[in-house]
Amino acid sequence: MKIKTLFVLSILTATFLFGCRKNEYFNNTGLANGQFDGTIMQYLESKPDYFDSLVKIINIAGMAEALNKPNITFFAPPDSTIRAALFSANVFREQNGRARINSVNEISPAIWRKHLSKYIFNFAKSLNDFSQVDFSNITSYGGQMYTSYAGRQMNIGAVYTDLVNRNPQTQTVTTIRYAGYRYLVISFLTSPFSPTQVSTWVTAPVSTANIRPNNGFVHIIKYSNHQFGFDVTEFSEDVTFLNNN
Amino acid sequence: MLLKTIGFVLFMLVLVSCNKDLVLADPVYPKGETPPVKFSTDRPVPASTDLGGNVTFQVSGLKANEGNFKFYINDAEAQIVTLTDKSITVKIPPTAITGNASVVVGDKTYYGPLLYINGGLSVDPNFSTAGSRANGTTFGMLPSPNGFYLYGGFSDFNNQASIAVPIRGVVNLDANGNYSSTQYLMNRVFDGGAVRSIVPYGTDRFIVSGGFNSYFWDESNNIFDRRFDNVFGIASVFTQGQLDSMIVDIINTNPEANPDGGKDTVSAFNGGVDGGDIVRTFSTSDGKYIVVGNFLVYRSVFYPSSSASSYYSDIIFTPNILKLNINGSIDSTFNYNKVTKSGGERASGTILDAIKLPNDDIIIVGNFNSFHGVSKKFIVKIKGSTGQLDNSFIANANSDIRSISYNATSGKVLLSGTFSEYNGTPVNGVAMINADGSIDPSFNFKEIRGGLVNFASQIEYKNMIVVSGSFTHYDDQVRPGLMFLDRNGNLIPEYNRFGLFRGRLNAVYQVPNTTTGYPSLFLMGSFDRFNNTDVGNFLKINFLF
Numbered sequence: 035m036k037i038k039t040l041f042v043l044s045i046l047t048a049t050f051l052f053g054c055r056k057n058e059y060f061n062n063t064g065l066a067n068g069q070f071d072g073t074i075m076q077y078l079e080s081k082p083d084y085f086d087s088l089v090k091i092i093n094i095a096g097m098a099e100a101l102n103k104p105n106i107t108f109f110a111p112p113d114s115t116i117r118a119a120l121f122s123a124n125v126f127r128e129q130n131g132r133a134r135i136n137s138v139n140e141i142s143p144a145i146w147r148k149h150l151s152k153y154i155f156n157f158a159k160s161l162n163d164f165s166q167v168d169f170s171n172i173t174s175y176g177g178q179m180y181t182s183y184a185g186r187q188m189n190i191g192a193v194y195t196d197l198v199n200r201n202p203q204t205q206t207v208t209t210i211r212y213a214g215y216r217y218l219v220i221s222f223l224t225s226p227f228s229p230t231q232v233s234t235w236v237t238a239p240v241s242t243a244n245i246r247p248n249n250g251f252v253h254i255i256k257y258s259n260h261q262f263g264f265d266v267t268e269f270s271e272d273v274t275f276l277n278n279n
Numbered sequence: 280m281l282l283k284t285i286g287f288v289l290f291m292l293v294l295v296s297c298n299k300d301l302v303l304a305d306p307v308y309p310k311g312e313t314p315p316v317k318f319s320t321d322r323p324v325p326a327s328t329d330l331g332g333n334v335t336f337q338v339s340g341l342k343a344n345e346g347n348f349k350f351y352i353n354d355a356e357a358q359i360v361t362l363t364d365k366s367i368t369v370k371i372p373p374t375a376i377t378g379n380a381s382v383v384v385g386d387k388t389y390y391g392p393l394l395y396i397n398g399g400l401s402v403d404p405n406f407s408t409a410g411s412r413a414n415g416t417t418f419g420m421l422p423s424p425n426g427f428y429l430y431g432g433f434s435d436f437n438n439q440a441s442i443a444v445p446i447r448g449v450v451n452l453d454a455n456g457n458y459s460s461t462q463y464l465m466n467r468v469f470d471g472g473a474v475r476s477i478v479p480y481g482t483d484r485f486i487v488s489g490g491f492n493s494y495f496w497d498e499s500n501n502i503f504d505r506r507f508d509n510v511f512g513i514a515s516v517f518t519q520g521q522l523d524s525m526i527v528d529i530i531n532t533n534p535e536a537n538p539d540g541g542k543d544t545v546s547a548f549n550g551g552v553d554g555g556d557i558v559r560t561f562s563t564s565d566g567k568y569i570v571v572g573n574f575l576v577y578r579s580v581f582y583p584s585s586s587a588s589s590y591y592s593d594i595i596f597t598p599n600i601l602k603l604n605i606n607g608s609i610d611s612t613f614n615y616n617k618v619t620k621s622g623g624e625r626a627s628g629t630i631l632d633a634i635k636l637p638n639d640d641i642i643i644v645g646n647f648n649s650f651h652g653v654s655k656k657f658i659v660k661i662k663g664s665t666g667q668l669d670n671s672f673i674a675n676a677n678s679d680i681r682s683i684s685y686n687a688t689s690g691k692v693l694l695s696g697t698f699s700e701y702n703g704t705p706v707n708g709v710a711m712i713n714a715d716g717s718i719d720p721s722f723n724f725k726e727i728r729g730g731l732v733n734f735a736s737q738i739e740y741k742n743m744i745v746v747s748g749s750f751t752h753y754d755d756q757v758r759p760g761l762m763f764l765d766r767n768g769n770l771i772p773e774y775n776r777f778g779l780f781r782g783r784l785n786a787v788y789q790v791p792n793t794t795t796g797y798p799s800l801f802l803m804g805s806f807d808r809f810n811n812t813d814v815g816n817f818l819k820i821n822f823l824f
Contacts, residue, residue, distance in 0.1 A: 130679065131628035131646040156386060165312040173320050179388035187388060192311055216308055226751065227353065227759040227779035228811060229379050229390040271731060271749070275678060275697040
């Protein structure tokens with residue numbers, strides 16, 4: 035009888051002792067810190083895995099200074115987007131009887147400058163500072179057209195996703211419009227003459243937003259489905275016909 | 280009493296202890312920015328107008344920015360007449376063209392609705408822009424018994440193609456340019472590539488050429504379906520679309536089982552090209568055909584040594600240019616060396632376009648820098664009599680020449696492309712030259728911005744010049760994609776009020792129009808917008824004065 039009581043007691047004690055332990059594999063790292071101590075250019079240089087070629091072309095174009103100025107927002111195209119654009123440009127060059135380009139150095143600084151300028155803005159804005167864009171309802175939520183560094187028209191907006199709750203028991207779906215997560219999208223207007231026709235825009239979603247170097251914001255463009263320069267035809271034509279190197 | 284107190288305390292405990300704090304979390308996102316300026320979706324009043332008047336747009340939020348914004352109608356700044364909190368009235372600027380209104384406040388731009396500016400050109404009201412679309416590029420057209428034949432690299436027109444009625448490369452149109460229910464070429468199609476050229480031959484036949492390699496005669500999938508394989512990019516067809524065929528003797532490999540196997544029905548035009556497509560075909564004054572393109576060899580079939588399953592081909596190395604007799608055989612007096620048994624050396628690049636001068640001489644342009652083994656920069660003239668280089672023609676450019684056109688009335692040749700110099704003279708991608716290669720200085724193509732030129736052609740009406748490209752500005756004026764110039768290269772403002780054109784032209788075709796009393800123009804090429812409206816690689820526009 036006594037042994038039984040002891041046994042029950044010891045189990046209870048053990049339960050109290052170990053039951054409420056926080057698991058050690060849970061490691062609370064807090065919220066992501068977007069701060070970077072340095073300029074936008076220094077941030078890019080600190081991530082050669084992503085931005086090695088980008089840093090090279092910024093230097094070729096002579097635009098490092100622009101990215102070190104205060105109050106700049108830079109939508110950073112990762113290296114693979116540059117590779118994809120060069121691939122397309124090389125196909126176009128071959129179709130037009132030109133030799134392939136093997137290095138970013140073979141493209142003239144003016145062309146790099148023209149296309150890099152589409153990614154640079156003379157203000158410091160984070161995801162929360164941009165107005166809403168809904169590509170299926172552009173008249174109500176049209177984002178905002180900004181003039182980029184060299185005067186090209188770009189649309190920037192935050193896509194508000196819907197908050198969708200599914201109840202498996204009742205098989206009901208509750209959707210709260212625009213209450214889900216948000217992401218930034220930057221779009222290039224291929225023609226300034228059809229500005230409200232979304233089908234003529236080339237859009238690029240941002241995968242990592244609100245990185246905060248000392249002189250502005252960096253938003254990293256999602257590498258898949260984006261080619262450097264936004265408009266493949268424009269970049270390829272420039273590299274084929276206007277490359278004076 | 281005690282029991283009541285304990286009960287109350289217990290009740291309160293239950294109430295308080297089991298009450299989860301109803302705390303609303305801070306919103307994850309702060310409220311986003313709302314644009315301070317907003318155009319209404321209403322169309323402006325008036326929605327389409329001539330120059331010189333005023334126009335009112337519904338737009339809110341401008342009053343607060345009074346003095347700090349600029350108002351544009353398609354890039355031309357407009358003078359503000361009245362401004363209220365809900366609307367703005369502006370004076371239409373004299374250089375305005377059809378396009379969207381916009382407000383620029385600092386580095387922010389707000390786009391409004393389209394304003395149509397009336398000009399001297401409009402889409403023919405009887406032409407269906409929604410229906411009359413080709414699903415691929417169009418290269419040209421010519422008259423047919425009840426309208427026109429349109430040809431190109433498409434496989435459908437006006438969504439009318441079906442298995443029973445295939446449309447590939449050629450379609451019949453009525454006089455307005457719409458799909459004609461009478462399909463002369465119905466169920467007979469060229470397969471394997473685009474139709475690039477159709478040249479009339481006599482009164483009842485056409486020489487059709489391009490990139491195709493077979494002719495398919497579909498009799499609604501019954502046993503009479505026939506495919507003619509020995510069609511090497513060029514064939515002769517009757518006006519109604521039947522292939523001009525002939526019956527030839529071939530080797531019968533199994534006379535016992537198949538006593539009729541010694542005959543075969545084949546294309547009567549026995550000859551063509553291989554290794555590349557034909558770009559242009561010209562009929563010459565001596566009743567023959569000069570074929571220009573990116574092919575390598577001449578090819579024909581020697582039927583006496585062929586069987587139904589195995590054809591004996593005759594192949595001669597004659598790249599880029601050759602001359603054919605009307606039965607398809609090669610003319611050995613043209614670009615053919617009887618000692619080496621071949622034509623001249625292949626061009627170092629792609630042939631993009633060619634014209635024939637009245638004396639049968641041919642001018643070829645492209646992105647090559649040598650032709651027949653001789654250094655020739657992007658343009659070369661070939662003698663129509665011999666097929667050899669005409670070295671008296673001094674011409675060179677510094678980059679691709681994409682199109683060439685010839686005007687028989689003026690005798691001038693118009694070049695367009697990505698070149699910026701012609702014979703050492705700076706030009707901006709379009710140059711007018713004489714038949715001897717010398718530049719015509721009276722035509723002066725101004726500076727373009729925002730893109731390149733891909734086509735230029737002279738039309739008969741008022742000696743105008745039509746230019747298409749990816750440019751956005753010409754001579755510092757907004758001109759998106761297409762423009763009409765006078766003989767000297769100046770914009771004719773009244774014909775250049777239409778909005779965005781997107782794509783490239785391959786050909787323009789002028790026809791008379793009895794309704795307007797002024798000519799109409801068919802546009803062919805690869806394009807999907809005209810005057811900001813969706814179109815499909817083919818269009819008919821009217822001159823209104």
